[in-house]
Amino acid sequence: MPDMTTMQTTNGAEPMIRLQELTKVFPGQKNPAVESLDMDIPAGEIVILVGPSGCGKTTTMRLINRLIEPTSGHIILEGEDVTKVNPDKLRRRIGYVIQQVGLFPHQTIADNIATVPKMLGWDSKRIRARVDELLALVGLDPSQYRNRYPKQLSGGQRQRAGVARALSADPPVMLMDEPFGAIDPITRDRLQNEFLRLQETIRKTIVFVTHDIDEAIKMGDRIAILREGSRIAQYDTPARILSAPADDFVADFVGHGASLKRLNLSRVRDVELVDWPTAGLESSPAEVLAALRGSDKGAVLILDGGRRPTRWVTGRELGRADQPIAELGHPAEAIVQRHTTLGDALNEMLTSRVGCAIVVDESGAYLGTVDFATVSAEIQTMRQDARDRSRAEADEIHGSSARNG
Amino acid sequence: MDAFLAYLAAQGDRLFASTLEHATIVLISVALATVIGVTIGVLTYRTGAPRRMALRVTGIFLTIPSFALFGLLVPFLGLGTTPAIVALVMYGLLPIVRNTIVGLRSVDPAVVESAQGMGMGRYRRLLRIELPLSWPVIITGVRVAAVITVGIAAIAAVVNGPGLGKDIFRALARFGSPNSVPQVLSAILGIIIIAITIDLVFVLIARFTTSRGIRA
Numbered sequence: 309m310p311d312m313t314t315m316q317t318t319n320g321a322e323p324m325i326r327l328q329e330l331t332k333v334f335p336g337q338k339n340p341a342v343e344s345l346d347m348d349i350p351a352g353e354i355v356i357l358v359g360p361s362g363c364g365k366t367t368t369m370r371l372i373n374r375l376i377e378p379t380s381g382h383i384i385l386e387g388e389d390v391t392k393v394n395p396d397k398l399r400r401r402i403g404y405v406i407q408q409v410g411l412f413p414h415q416t417i418a419d420n421i422a423t424v425p426k427m428l429g430w431d432s433k434r435i436r437a438r439v440d441e442l443l444a445l446v447g448l449d450p451s452q453y454r455n456r457y458p459k460q461l462s463g464g465q466r467q468r469a470g471v472a473r474a475l476s477a478d479p480p481v482m483l484m485d486e487p488f489g490a491i492d493p494i495t496r497d498r499l500q501n502e503f504l505r506l507q508e509t510i511r512k513t514i515v516f517v518t519h520d521i522d523e524a525i526k527m528g529d530r531i532a533i534l535r536e537g538s539r540i541a542q543y544d545t546p547a548r549i550l551s552a553p554a555d556d557f558v559a560d561f562v563g564h565g566a567s568l569k570r571l572n573l574s575r576v577r578d579v580e581l582v583d584w585p586t587a588g589l590e591s592s593p594a595e596v597l598a599a600l601r602g603s604d605k606g607a608v609l610i611l612d613g614g615r616r617p618t619r620w621v622t623g624r625e626l627g628r629a630d631q632p633i634a635e636l637g638h639p640a641e642a643i644v645q646r647h648t649t650l651g652d653a654l655n656e657m658l659t660s661r662v663g664c665a666i667v668v669d670e671s672g673a674y675l676g677t678v679d680f681a682t683v684s685a686e687i688q689t690m691r692q693d694a695r696d697r698s699r700a701e702a703d704e705i706h707g708s709s710a711r712n713g
Numbered sequence: 714m715d716a717f718l719a720y721l722a723a724q725g726d727r728l729f730a731s732t733l734e735h736a737t738i739v740l741i742s743v744a745l746a747t748v749i750g751v752t753i754g755v756l757t758y759r760t761g762a763p764r765r766m767a768l769r770v771t772g773i774f775l776t777i778p779s780f781a782l783f784g785l786l787v788p789f790l791g792l793g794t795t796p797a798i799v800a801l802v803m804y805g806l807l808p809i810v811r812n813t814i815v816g817l818r819s820v821d822p823a824v825v826e827s828a829q830g831m832g833m834g835r836y837r838r839l840l841r842i843e844l845p846l847s848w849p850v851i852i853t854g855v856r857v858a859a860v861i862t863v864g865i866a867a868i869a870a871v872v873n874g875p876g877l878g879k880d881i882f883r884a885l886a887r888f889g890s891p892n893s894v895p896q897v898l899s900a901i902l903g904i905i906i907i908a909i910t911i912d913l914v915f916v917l918i919a920r921f922t923t924s925r926g927i928r929a
Contacts, residue, residue, distance in 0.1 A: 397832065399829070411827075
């Protein structure tokens, strides 16, 4: 069987971080907290360590910047064995964000962010420019926040300042330990989205610890599901973890509703849109009726001058049409964009009287719709893909063992 | 009351000099106690047994009756300023050591962890993060030590130490004679003025040396 931990490494490129037989036994404990872990973390990806509490995921992360010293094994960073180098120097090359953020309360936000650059001996002009650049990058207006103290910021703003601080010396690697764990669900969702957008530009190698499988699926390019002793149960893309869990442990951990979760990995732009008949606000009832008759649908979508959806009008409502079109039918709701996930689109559909979500572009102009049939077909395709892949793997294993035998 | 005011008028210059002497010996002792006490606190706050030992020993110092302690130091240090300062430092240690330990131990572990995670070494962490964050607690300990020492410094007169204590002892030795009561009262007044001034000065120092980010 192919080696679970290395088979996913991107086409032979050198990993940013390589863990080799990494082991940690805490004094006085019989079982290792991390047991002979081998893992490659490819450059520029978000790798999530996820697992039940006590599985050793945080310990594993803290072994990477040696806040916990390994009992045995090696940590290779950018091809260099850093298991024995000066830990403080190593840590200045690795950004670190924890759940409680840990901003220094007695220092301004600017001083907090300047911590590592100061230790690295940057001159003050360069530091000031970098601080402002980072504050802007994480969405905090520098002129407003530079001189504030942490207690003058909200939880979400503190978290952003923490990310800015971790990015200060532009480290290639960031370690994030449940960074959004202590934040209310609405802010968390926004911070997660912001962070994903940020990552598209900064392209850091990120090791991200969470216990929340939904967060793992949302944030991860790759997910390592860990069981006790930080042993890897499966190390794979979110799509593969959801559609082809390696064993019962992974399937249980992912939990019920894997298909629904899988829908959050596909976006509206990935599926074919369904067209509905449309008419302009100024159309006569006869024209609307003609549009309706020309299709197999039961309603016409009325668009305004900018082709923005305004109302749904059904055939029956057209019958008693002594009113202008703009007052007929009901308002067009359930409007989504191309980057909306299918999961969210499905949610919107459920609230729509017509049973579909309207897709619009950035200017709000109508593009098409997504309906239940589209989503259902997508689920079928995912299942089929998963089955095909497992079968292909089974054949491969069978084939290789047959050759060996 | 008239007698008191007349005494003050006649002896004002001498009293003022004694008061300055008294304040000086207190400030020297507190400065030494701060250096020693903060050092002891920093060295012991993270380890259980030494920490308990430091608190116990400095606690015992404070329970020794001051009259006895001054007397006990004479065979080793003779008379005068030296035994007075040594004794005052011993009395000032407990509040400083205790507040240093409490202050350092109450620093948010997440803050220390993030400092360590960013590559701040042990000393940098202590100087830049832990001590500044525990500073309001430490300075309060120093303030308490100073106020305690102002009173005890009066007893230093038994070892021929400087300060207002001399006036009190002399007057008590000839109690009942004219001027003895005004002499005691004026010495006590001087001590109270020193204590209040020192207390105020420390409140101001604490205020201006504490970061705005952690001020209450």
